[in-house]
Amino acid sequence: MNGKLEGKVVIVTGAAKGIGYALARGCCSEGAAVVLCDVDMESLQKAVSDLKKDDFVCEGKRLDVTVEKDIRAVFSDVFQTYGHIDGLIxxxxxxxxxxxxxxxxxxFEKVIRVNLMSVYLCSREAASYMTEQRKGSIVNIASVAAHNGGGLMGTSLYAASKGAVISFSKGIARELAPFGVRVNSIAPASIDTPMTTVGRNPAEYAATIKKIPLGRRGKPEEVVGPAVLLLSDESSFMVGVTLDVNGGVYMY
Structure with a gap:
């Protein structure tokens, strides 16, 4: 039985750990050839090794998502290898x-550079290939902070960067849709990852659980389903959408 992403080539940034790794594994499980990109080469190599043990088609590329020439080189290499780029997370x-x-x-500049400028640079590069193909899907990972101003994951600086990701996603979704390229976003919250747990105050961490209607924190794997949906042909009429994955911690 073919997966929902069978035959597609998907690039995932920040893919060595946490949500990124779960997304990479999920895309592999659905039949995609996945290119994992991360600045942490040691963790990236481990992630790729783990996936290949399950006979998934994947490779890893070290990438600083704030360096334009490196982004251009990675995307060019992926296109030369596979002949098409179908998805970007x-x-x-x-x-x-x-x-x-x-x-x-x-x-402020550091947060904006990594959380927002990288989305601009990678999306622009992906779009240069996808518009020629007249098809493709870009999924941008935002955060509930875009809606509520921050919290466990950060304050106003972080919220600003993620709010801009959602607005930017809607803007380019409108511009790229005529070329057959769809852009959507996902706003997770309360997901257990190294970034959300390492060095956190135990009392603060426990307090967040009380605010979640489901009574627990989410798992990185729970972001995979929405991402696969947005990358797949099943969401062929979804453009400029933001899917909230937060256990009910924020509703509107």
Missing amino acids: NNAGIASKVGFLESTLSD
Whole structure:
């Protein structure tokens, strides 16, 4: 039985750990050839090795998503290898716990560069191939912080970057749709990953669970289904949509 992404080539950024790794594995499971990209080469190699043990078609490429020439080189290499690029998941990102009053311009620029500029650069590069193909799907990973101003994952700086990701996704969705390229986003919350748990105050961590109607935190794998849907032909009429994956912690 063919998977929902059979025959597709999907690039996933920030794919070495956490949600990114779960997304890469999920896409592989649905039949896609997956290119995992991350700046952490050691973790990336481990991730690719783990996937290949299950006979998945995948490869890893070290990529700093803020460096334009490196992005261009990676996408060119992927296209030369496979002949097409069908999906992109912009997942790479960083958290920020720096409060607005304590923040510096450097703090703000760092968050914007990694969380937003990378989405612009990678999406633009992917679109250059997808528009020629007249088909493709871009999925941008945002956050509930875009809706509620932040929380466990960060403050106003982080919220601003993720809010911009959703707005940017809608903007390019409108521009790229006439070329057969769909752009959508996912806003997760309360997902257990190394980025959300390492160094966190236990009391603060426990308090977040009380705010979740489901009474538990989510797993990275629970973001996979929505992403696969948006990458697949099953969502062929979904454009500019934001899917919330948050256990009910935020409703609107």
